Amino acid sequence: MNTKEIILSSLGIRLKDLFIKIPEHEFQRIQEIRLRVNKPIMIVKDGEFLFITPNGYLSKNIEQAFRTDIRDLSDTLQMMSDYSIYAFEEEMRNGYITLPGGHRVGIVGKIIMENGHIKTMRYIGGMNIRISHQVIGCASKILPYLLNERSVFHTLIISPPRCGKTTLLRDLIRQISNGITPMFKGVTVGVVDERSEIAGCYQGIPQNDIGIRTDVLDCCPKVEGMRMLLRSMSPDVIAVDEIGKAEDIHAIEDAMNAGVKLICTVHGSSLLDIQRKPVLKELIEKKIFERMVILSYRNGPGTIDNIIDGVSLKPLMRS
Numbered sequence: 001m002n003t004k005e006i007i008l009s010s011l012g013i014r015l016k017d018l019f020i021k022i023p024e025h026e027f028q029r030i031q032e033i034r035l036r037v038n039k040p041i042m043i044v045k046d047g048e049f050l051f052i053t054p055n056g057y058l059s060k061n062i063e064q065a066f067r068t069d070i071r072d073l074s075d076t077l078q079m080m081s082d083y084s085i086y087a088f089e090e091e092m093r094n095g096y097i098t099l100p101g102g103h104r105v106g107i108v109g110k111i112i113m114e115n116g117h118i119k120t121m122r123y124i125g126g127m128n129i130r131i132s133h134q135v136i137g138c139a140s141k142i143l144p145y146l147l148n149e150r151s152v153f154h155t156l157i158i159s160p161p162r163c164g165k166t167t168l169l170r171d172l173i174r175q176i177s178n179g180i181t182p183m184f185k186g187v188t189v190g191v192v193d194e195r196s197e198i199a200g201c202y203q204g205i206p207q208n209d210i211g212i213r214t215d216v217l218d219c220c221p222k223v224e225g226m227r228m229l230l231r232s233m234s235p236d237v238i239a240v241d242e243i244g245k246a247e248d249i250h251a252i253e254d255a256m257n258a259g260v261k262l263i264c265t266v267h268g269s270s271l272l273d274i275q276r277k278p279v280l281k282e283l284i285e286k287k288i289f290e291r292m293v294i295l296s297y298r299n300g301p302g303t304i305d306n307i308i309d310g311v312s313l314k315p316l317m318r319s
Contacts, residue, residue, distance in 0.1 A: 001100070001101070003027070003028065003101060003103075003131060003132075004022075004024060004027045004028075006099060006100055006101045006103065007019065007027075007033070007099075007103065007129065007131065008020055009079070010076065010079050010080045010099050010103075010105075010129075011075075011076050011079060012071070012072050012073075012074070012075025012076040012078070012079060013075060014071075014072055014075070015035075015041075015068070015072055015075075015076060018041075018052060018054070018056055018066060019033075019052070019056070020056070021055065021056025021057075022052075022056055022058070026045070026058065029045050029046055030043055030044070030045050030131055031044045031045065031046075031047070031130070031131060031133070031162070032044035032128055032129065032130050032131065033127075033128070033129040033131070034126070034127070034128050034129075035068050035072065035073055035076065035126060035127045035128075035129070036068065036125065036126040037068060037069065037070050037073055037125050037126065038067060038068070038069060038070075039067060039068065040062055040065030040066065040067050041065065041066055041067070041068060043058060044162075045058065046300075047162065047297060047300070047301065051064065051065035051066070052065065052066050053065065053066060054066050073124050073125075073126075073127060074124070076127065077107075077124055077127075080097060080099060080105060081097070089120050090219075091196075091219070092107060092120060092121050093118050093119070093120055093121070094195075094219065095107055095108070095121075096195065096196070098196045098200065098201065098202055099129075099202065100202045100207065101132060101200065101202070101207050102132040102134075102196070102197075102199070102200015102201070102202065102206075102207035102208050103129065103130065103131050103132050103200070104129075104130045104132070104195070104196055104197060104200070105127055105128065105129050105130070106127065106128040106130065107121060107124055107126070107127055108121075108124070108125055108126045108127075109121045109122060109123045109124040109125045109126070110122045110123040110125075132197075132200050132207070132208065133167065134167070134170060134171075134208050134209065135164075135167050135171060135302070136171065136174075136209070137171065138164070138167060138168055138171045138302055139168055139171035139172040139174075139175055140171075140175070141304065142168075142172075142293055142304060142307060142317075143172070143175060143176075143180060145291060145293075145307045145316055145317060146172070146291050146293075147176075147180070147184060149183065149184075150183060150184055150185075151187075151236075151261065152176055152187065152236075152237055152261045152263070153261070153289075153290040153291040153310075154256070154261055154262045154263075154288060154289045154290045154291070154310070155172075155262070155263045155264070155289060155290070155291045155292070155293065156264050156265070156266060156283075156289040156291070156292045156293070156310070157169060157263070157264070157265040157266070157292075157293045157295065158265075158266055158268045158269075158270070158271065158273075158274055158292060158293065158294045158295065159265065159266075159267070159268070159294070159295035159296075160267065160268070160269050160295075160296065160297065161267065162297065162301065163295045163296055163297050163301055163302065163303070164295060164301040164302035164303075165241075165265045165295055166197050166198060166241055166265065167301070167302065168293070168295065168302060169198060169239060169241060169263065169265055170198055170199075170208055170210060172239070172263060173189050173191060173198070173210050173211055173214055173239050173263070174209055174210050174211045174214075175211070176189060176211070176237060177189045177210065177211020177212060177213040177214045178211045178212055178213070186211070186212070186213050187213065187236035187237055188213045188214075188215070188233070188234065188235050188236045188237070189210075189211060189213060189214045189215070189235060189236070189237045189238075189239060190214075190215050190216075190217070190226075190229035190233050190235035190237070190238045190239070191210065191214060191215070191216045191217070191238075191239050191240075192217050192220055192221075192222050192225030192226055192229065192238065192239075192240045193216050193217065193218050193219070193220070193241070194219065194220060194221060194222055194225070194240070194241065194242075195219075195241070195242075196218055196219055197241060198210065198216075198239070198241055199214075199216045199218065201216060201218040201219075204218060215229070215233050215235070217229065222240050222243065222245075222248060222251065223245075223247050223248060223250070223251040225240075226238055226240065226251040226252070226254070226255055227251060227254065230254065230255060230258050230260065235260055236260065236261065237260065237261045237262070237263060238255050238260050238261070238262055238263075239262075239263040239264070240262075240263075240264050240265075241264075241265050242265055242266060242267060243264045243265070243266055243280075244266055244267070244277065244279055244280060245279065246279050248279070249279060249282060249283060252264070252283070252288065253288075256288070262288075262289075264289075266280060268280075269296070270294060271284070271292060271294065271308060271313070284310075287310055287311050288310070289310040290309070290310045290311065291307060291308070291309065291310055291316075292307070292308040292310055293306075293307050293308075294306040294307070294308065304317070
């Protein structure tokens, strides 16, 4: 099934009848579908917030917007879980479920606690369907700056939300795993996919192309996952998304001491921005990362603003 067919098959009947009217070429440019009980459906397309009308048109006019009710979200959750919500309780405990194709659905509602821990979620009040867009080859432009003969530089990708950092990371993983040149024939990559965004695993199987030499720990906390990969899979490179906690530093240093290269992402708008955060400032001062790639939305998602040498902090490339 293509992306539109997967999303349509995951929606309740009223919403399916609504979204099926969107032309294929427009649907392919949708990034997010936000559903909230008794609120207008909001769609993010090309970075812009739009509403959908009862006739299936995308509009900026909120007065024309179709509004969901509790039945729409209930029916949609039933479809997404194949009428077995309990089978998805582990994922829902983390606030999301993953659809075939690697599309991730964030969920909010009433949290049920047990012994001080989140047990599950009830009375779903909102969903955010984040549509996965794999962009094959999007990392090609920056790869020459990140490769060192037959190895990879320790790399940090800095990006604000919705600027393509996970998409870029995914393609980096794919290319260094498959091999790029006769000299760089490919390396083993271990991915700790804490939120199922990189590989987009569905029932343990990656839905995105992440290369032939890549192993994935899905829904696994970063720190534990990095150490598990070191013990069990002997990766040449470990890739993780969205570092920033104090415990991340120790796991990163453990991997580096074992001779493993790191490719990580972090939320931020600039090098100065992440240096304001104590944990990340420490990583920069220790010169842990040899390359830092800075993204923006200046020319749309995935704009490469700069590539910085992590030792000298001098720019290597400007867009």
